Amino acid sequence: MSRDFAPVSPAIWGSRAFLSLPSDGRVLMLYLICGPHQNSAGCCRIREGYALADLGWQAEQYRRALADVVQADLVMHDPARDCQESCA
Numbered sequence: 001m002s003r004d005f006a007p008v009s010p011a012i013w014g015s016r017a018f019l020s021l022p023s024d025g026r027v028l029m030l031y032l033i034c035g036p037h038q039n040s041a042g043c044c045r046i047r048e049g050y051a052l053a054d055l056g057w058q059a060e061q062y063r064r065a066l067a068d069v070v071q072a073d074l075v076m077h078d079p080a081r082d083c084q085e086s087c088a
Contacts, residue, residue: 008033012033021069021072022065024064031054
């Protein structure tokens, strides 16, 4: 069963970490919070290609925004577990 509703608290707009992000970082954060790749525990396992297609971004734009979101301590990212094209 897929989730039909993903609440995004209005408090995000009062978060210093969120507001410190450049606009691409904010878009990525909102995508991670309520996008199609989140599971019921709030974790995402997103192949880079999926995010690029969903957001209409180039790889460098996505990687820069992801680095910004990680640097702001809004998400944890494990590059060693990044899913490559050969992932099942």
